[in-house]
């Protein structure tokens with residue numbers, strides 16, 4: 294192949310542009326690609342202090358997605374319920390600080406999606422392996438629903454399910470790729486969503502995993 298036709302070293306070309314999901318929700322294709330190295334360094338720094346773990350749900354299941362947190366507040370679940378906490382129950386210490394690159398990306402992406410002034414205090418980091426899934430849920434443990442949520446996808450692709458305000462509403466199937474950022478808030482803030490069981494489509498940099506992190510204003 295002529296060198297000028299191989300700009301991406303054999304990888305698929307990065308996607309660009311936006312996919313509108315709802316009145317106040319959008320996928321920003323490839324928005325995180327320029328800062329992937331900083332984001333992955335941030336994930337490594339966070340997980341060195343607060344490793345990924347499989348949490349239990351109040352319903353008696355163990356999540357197939359492994360998770361951890363950074364920032365002032367971290368989301369946890371156990372037999373007693375879902376909540377935000379300042380302390381990592383595994384270490385009994387505060388969650389690791391939010392890496393600067395996470396906060397910057399979240400502010401920029403939120404503003405690009407119509408939510409200026411976003412200032413997240415919590416970041417939930419999820420790790421998916423082939424077969425991991427996330428059943429339909431609403432994000433409603435945050436105190437203030439005026440702030441949006443910014444969700445960053447790295448590694449293997451996934452099919453994000455984007456439903457309505459009721460669990461039974463039909464959900465759209467939205468493929469999300471390495472570097473995509475989903476922002477939602479406002480009238481769409483409480484829509485049901487989830488992730489289909491992941492296929493094993495190894496990513497050149499991250500192998501057989503998908504890392505997703507979601508930035509929120511929880512407190």
Ligand code: MD6
Nearest residue numbers: 419432442444475488505507
């Ligand atoms: C995920 N994301 O994409 C799971 N929540 O792995 C979420 O649960 C989520 O992507 C709220 C807003 C955006 C999200």
Ligand code: FE
Nearest residue numbers: 430431432486
């Ligand atoms: Fe969610």
